[in-house]
Amino acid sequence: NAGVTQTPKFQVLKTGQSMTLQCAQDMNHEYMSWYRQDPGMGLRLIHYSVGAGITDQGEVPNGYNVSRSTTEDFPLRLLSAAPSQTSVYFCASRRSGAGGANVLTFGAGSRLTVL
Amino acid sequence: DAKTTQPPSMDCAEGRAANLPCNHSTISGNEYVYWYRQIHSQGPQYIIHGLKNNETNEMASLIITEDRKSSTLILPHATLRDTAVYYCIVRDNNAGNMLTFGGGTRLMVKP
Numbered sequence: 001n002a003g004v005t006q007t008p009k010f011q012v013l014k015t016g017q018s019m020t021l022q023c024a025q026d027m028n029h030e031y032m033s034w035y036r037q038d039p040g041m042g043l044r045l046i047h048y049s050v051g052a053g054i055t056d057q058g059e060v061p062n063g064y065n066v067s068r069s070t071t072e073d074f075p076l077r078l079l080s081a082a083p084s085q086t087s088v089y090f091c092a093s094r095r096s097g098a099g100g101a102n103v104l105t106f107g108a109g110s111r112l113t114v115l
Numbered sequence: 116d117a118k119t120t121q122p123p124s125m126d127c128a129e130g131r132a133a134n135l136p137c138n139h140s141t142i143s144g145n146e147y148v149y150w151y152r153q154i155h156s157q158g159p160q161y162i163i164h165g166l167k168n169n170e171t172n173e174m175a176s177l178i179i180t181e182d183r184k185s186s187t188l189i190l191p192h193a194t195l196r197d198t199a200v201y202y203c204i205v206r207d208n209n210a211g212n213m214l215t216f217g218g219g220t221r222l223m224v225k226p
Contacts, residue, residue, distance in 0.1 A: 004158075033213050042202065043159065043216040058213065090158050102149055102206050102214050106158030 002026050006091050006107035013081040013114045021076040021110050023091030029105070030096035032074035036060065036087040037109075043090060049074055050096065081114045088112070119203045124221040127197075133190040135220050137203030140184040145207045148179060149214065150188045152199040159202065159216070162188065193224045 007022045025032065033048035035058075045058030049068040063085060065077040074093075078085060088111050092104040120138040127133040139148065149164040163170055163177045165186075170177045176189040190197055202219040 031213075035216070042218050045213050045215055048213045059215065088156065092158070101147065101164060102204075103161050103164070104151075104159070104214060106160070108158055109156065 004091055004093055004105050004107035006089075006110050008110060009108065010111050011113070013078075013112065015082060015114060017081050019078050019081065021078075021089055021091075021112070023074045023076065023107060024072050025074075025091075025093040025105070026072065027093065027095075027105065028071060029093035030071065032068065032091065032093045033058070033104075034064070034066065034074070034076045035090045035092065036085075037090065038087050046076065046089075078112075081112075083114045086112060086114045119205055119217060121201075121203050121218070121220045123218065124223070126223050126225055127190075127193045129195060129224055129226050130192055133193040133197065133222060133224065135188040135190075135201050135203075135222065136185065137188070138185045139203070139205045142183050142205050143207070146205045147207065148177065148183075148186045149204040149206060150175070150177065151202045151204065151214075151216070152197075153202070153219070154196075154199040162201075193222075195224050195226065198222060198224045 004025045030051045034046040035043040037043045044060050047066040049055045055066050088109045090109050091107040094104050147164050147166050150162040151159040153159045165177045179186045200219040200221050202216050
């Protein structure tokens with residue numbers, strides 16, 4: 001099992017450019033989520049999904065779009081990149097229901113710099 | 116959600132037990148205590164969780180006070196590889212709930 005795979009690992013964008021961060025998991029987890037982590041800070045929830053076709057906003061959703069067309073994939077789109085979106089982005093997944101608890105499996109992260 | 120309070124940093128000698136405290140005085144009856152850690156820029160890693168009873172696994176032990184207002188994560192024999200930021204999170208297990216992470220405790224294990 002690969003777990004949660006994020007691509008790319010590093011990306012540099014110019015202000016105003018758009019891009020998509022990819023996240024894929026092979027554990028058949030229903031729940032997937034995106035977090036961002038600014039230097040020296042904790043993680044903040046951007047968007048999450050409780051299943052294919054269902055997404056919802058987290059704490060800091062502005063400037064980001066998500067979709068969930070399959071169980072495996074949960075891409076994060078930056079519509080018009082801004083320097084304030086310079087951060088490390090983590091994708092995470094877990095099983096649904098109380099049995100899955102809140103035991104998240106995280107990807108290795110995608111480091112984004114917006115100039 | 117119940118808020119948690121953790122010391123920003125702690126030191127521990129290699130080979131000794133590391134005891135990381137967490138206060139969660141507003142925890143409600145159906146909320147669990149979760150611990151994660153993040154080793155230098157990697158994705159956070161789940162360690163352990165519990166509701167009211169003490170829990171132990173291959174990584175750590177979790178001691179929850181009887182009134183559930185605080186807990187302690189114990190790494191019984193800390194190694195240099197345990198140097199990380201440790202997050203204590205309180206959350207119930209309702210469908211759709213996603214964890215939110217605070218500042219955590221930066222544990223430095225020293226030789």
